[in-house]
Structure formats: C-alpha cells, structure tokens
Amino acid sequence: MDAAVMHSALVTGTGLMGTSVALAxxxxxxxxxxxxxxxxxxxxxxxxxxGTVQAPTEAVDLAIVAxxxxLVGRVLADIQAEGLARHYTDVASVKVEPQHDAIALDCDTSQYIGGHPMAGASRSGPLTARADLFEGRMWALTPTADTDTETLNMALELVALCGAVPVLMQAAAHDRAVALVSHAPHVVASLVxxxxxxxxxxxVSLAGPGLRDLTRIAEADPRLWxxxxxxxxxxxxxxxxxVRSDLDRTVVGLRAxxxxxxxxxxxxxxxxxxxxxxxRSGRARISGKHGTQPERFEVVAVAIGDQPGELARLFADVERAGIxxxxxxxxxxxSQLTGLVHVSVAPGLTVPLREALQARGWRLR
Incomplete structure (x- = not known):
C-alpha cells in the first residue's frame, strides 16, 4: 500500500478526544x-x-468525527454531504452502531473507516486534552466491507501522527473486545x-490504594458512559x-x-x-507497554513529602541514576501529608537505584 501524507484535517467535536487528536x-x-x-x-x-475555527476552503485530507x-452516523452523513473531506473516520468507543447508522443513512462507506483509540481520562472536555494522549496506545481501525485502500492508508497516517499502534479488526469483534476490557469493568467498578x-x-477512611485503583474509572462522566x-x-x-454466575459461585463458596x-x-x-x-492468571495476560507481553518489574518504595516539586525531584534523581x-x-x-511512590524498574536495577536514592537523601521503605 502506498503511504499517505496528511496535510489538512477537520475535527468535528472538541471534547477530550477530538481536541487531543487536533493537538497531536x-x-x-x-x-x-x-x-x-x-x-x-x-x-x-x-x-x-x-486548530482554527475557520471552515476549510477546499476538501481536507481527513475528517475525524469525535x-x-x-451521533456518529448523522454527523458523518452531514459532513459528507458538504464534501468537506476526501476521507473520513471517527473515534467513538463502539463501532457496530456507527457503522450500521452510516449504511442506513447512505453514507459513502468506501471513504469511511471506523476508529477507536484506546485512551481517555476520567474527566471530559477540551481542557483535559493532551497532544500525547495516544502515545503508545492501541488504536483499533474497523474498515467497512468496501473501505477504500487510500482511506485505510490515511487512517493509518492519523494513527502514526498520534504516536499510537494500529490494530485492524471487524466492528463486531471490536465491540466484544471493548466490552471485555473496558465497558464491563467500568460497570463493575461503579457497582463497587x-x-x-x-x-x-x-x-471509608480505611480505604487504601487497592480500592482507589479498582474504583478510579467510576469517576468518569455518567452521561458519557x-x-x-x-x-x-x-x-x-x-x-x-x-460475571454474575462467577459471583454466585464465589458467594456459595464463602458461605461454605x-x-x-x-x-x-x-x-x-x-x-x-x-x-x-x-x-491472577487473567491479570497476568494484560499487555505491558505499547501492547507488548507483560513484563515482571521490581519495585522500590520511596517516602515522599507533600511539598510542591517533590515528585519531579524524585524522577530527576532516578534519571540521574541512569535508570x-x-x-x-x-x-x-x-492522615499525613506524605505518601509512598512505588517506582517499578527492570529486574536487577533495584539495588543501584536504592543506593542512588539513599545517597540523595530519600527515605526508602
């Protein structure tokens, strides 16, 4: 496939995802x-x-529906009717419904490919956007039955410019996958x-990091979810x-x-x-950085105060140690203005890291 080069884009929707794509x-x-x-x-x-709020004077290379x-199908139909772009994609977190809507609304699906970057934040809106939001993250692309090769190439160019890793899959397979790794876990976190x-x-005052980690995603906007x-x-x-069947068996086991x-x-x-x-076995299957196989790391726990800049100073000292x-x-x-920072490093590096941090006055646990 020939490489595509993107010179111009239209981003429709300036929330967290759209603005982050635009910044990237x-x-x-x-x-x-x-x-x-x-x-x-x-x-x-x-x-x-x-970007600019001015409308493009000619068709852009790619329109991103965010x-x-x-709403994806209707927005796609509207901007295609205006002829605003040569190729179209979206960043919605499900793919079957938008694809069905696009077909039902007679969109040109040869110039459209679904997309879903696996990134986000607990809070929405443009002020939470970051240009590096997608760095190293998986980005699913779900072609329609007739998606043109040039449209696929342009979507791949978008993923590359955002620093993400493309994964091609069918829309239905994508929705089953995100139900497993994102949507059902969000419901469980909210229930807890x-x-x-x-x-x-x-x-509640006894809550520790385990509960915070488990329920963190429950902070997200209920309307969005x-x-x-x-x-x-x-x-x-x-x-x-x-999950309910497994929970029922576990309850019976605990009663016993x-x-x-x-x-x-x-x-x-x-x-x-x-x-x-x-x-434990299922947890071990979760990918490591950049979608690689999960790695075993070793941890150094460092006591840190609540003063401004302490975390940055710690990271700088770790960098000076060459780790x-x-x-x-x-x-x-x-109940204290302190905390523990658990720093994970590659196996075999804990001893030199501990020595370097102790030499710089850090208290280790």
Missing amino acids: LRAHDVTVHLRDVDSAALRTAASLGA VPPP AMRLEHAEERE LDILSANAGAVADLLDE IAATDEAKRRSGAEVVESMLRKG NIEDVRIEHAT
Missing part, C-alpha cells in the same frame, strides 16, 4: 479545522492551539463504588451475566467457608481459591 496533528504541522455545536468548547480548543457513538456512597465515614453502554448494551450484558462443618469449609475454600488463581522508570504508583497516607 498540530504538533506535526497539519492544518486542523475545528467544528463543534458547542461554541464554548470550540473556542477553548482553538485557544489551546488545537462525537458520542449515537456504589457501596461507598452511604458507608460510614470511619469505614450511558451513551457508551447504550451503544454496546448487548455485549456488556452478556459479559455481566458471566463460614460454616462449622469442616468438609463444607474445605469445599468452599477450593472454590474461592480457584477464583483467586484464575483472577528508566517502567511504571509508577502513588499511595497517599490517610
């Missing part, structure tokens, strides 16, 4: 035109340097977080049915462990241990 393209000197029914969001995105899934809404303050779940409701419901009969206790323990082992940070997790102390 502007970083590569692509001329970006912005469009949004929300004039305040449009002005904000433009003020951030994401609106909620139920629901238990906290009316809990006693003393109970209702759109996402509504567009993929069947696949998510199927998965939650399976609480019994006085020793045989029941042993039987219940086997059920619960099997669940925990399978959970790359593979991952980082921050654990805040409940």
